[in-house]
């Protein structure tokens with residue numbers, strides 16, 4: 001199915017265009033500043049799955065957060081489906097409805113049921129009617145296999161179940177792009193596979209995805225392209241075949257040998 005998608009989709013339309021982005025976190029009382037993104041450029045086509053790998057602190061989360069305008073940039077530009085994220089005139093709440101984000105720690109509202117977690121954002125942010133939001137919640141909770149637990153609170157659910165709810169919540173906004181930041185890193189080993197399978201299915205359905213993960217088998221199987229970041233810069237962008245068999249950069253080779261996928 002994935003191969004069919006890859007062969008069949010002549011994905012030529014650009015979805016995300018990141019050009020020469022710079023990001024610095026200012027110095028604070030207890031630490032120096034960080035140059036978190038250095039001249040980062042990356043273009044993601046519609047329907048493409050880009051997996052970002054790299055050591056801790058290399059800027060992966062910062063890059064995802066700038067795509068969703070959760071962080072400002074200090075230079076360069078980012079466009080998502082033709083809308084400039086970095087232009088101060090852009091209406092960010094409206095923009096963010098186009099980009100779904102899934103975090104390592106789920107970030108669900110703990111005082112609300114799973115169902116309410118999924119129903120609320122489209123009503124609050126997009127002005128969708130209650131009936132339409134409830135219909136969408138049922139659809140996407142079913143999509144992630146959680147309809148039977150819709151009325152549980154997050155504390156009553158396992159990590160894997162909470163992450164499925166978080167994915168349903170993002171999908172209910174009907175985003176054009178999904179960003180995943182180590183979505184399986186906080187899960188028990190037995191829950192990881194199910195969430196990765198769900199992500200694989202979304203990719204197979206043609207969702208445009210940027211995925212930060214340490215799951216190299218996912219990168220190998222699902223990525224159209226793999227980006228290796230180190231020290232705030234993109235070191236290498238290749239197909240999974242190229243990067244895992246024949247990485248160009250020594251830094252990439254060293255990282256891959258450390259994470260056990262070379």
Ligand SMILES: Nc1ncnc2c1ncn2[C@@H]1O[C@H](COP(=O)(O)OP(=O)(O)O)[C@@H](O)[C@H]1O
Nearest residue numbers: 025034036054055056057058059060061062063
């Ligand atoms: N909110 C922040 N304030 C200051 N420094 C930060 C902040 N977030 C991240 N950093 C720093 O920016 C660098 C990149 O971090 P991050 O994007 O989280 O990397 P990764 O996701 O690859 O681990 C690190 O040196 C980190 O300490």
Ligand SMILES: [Mg+2]
Nearest residue numbers: 060061062181
């Ligand atoms: Mg991170």
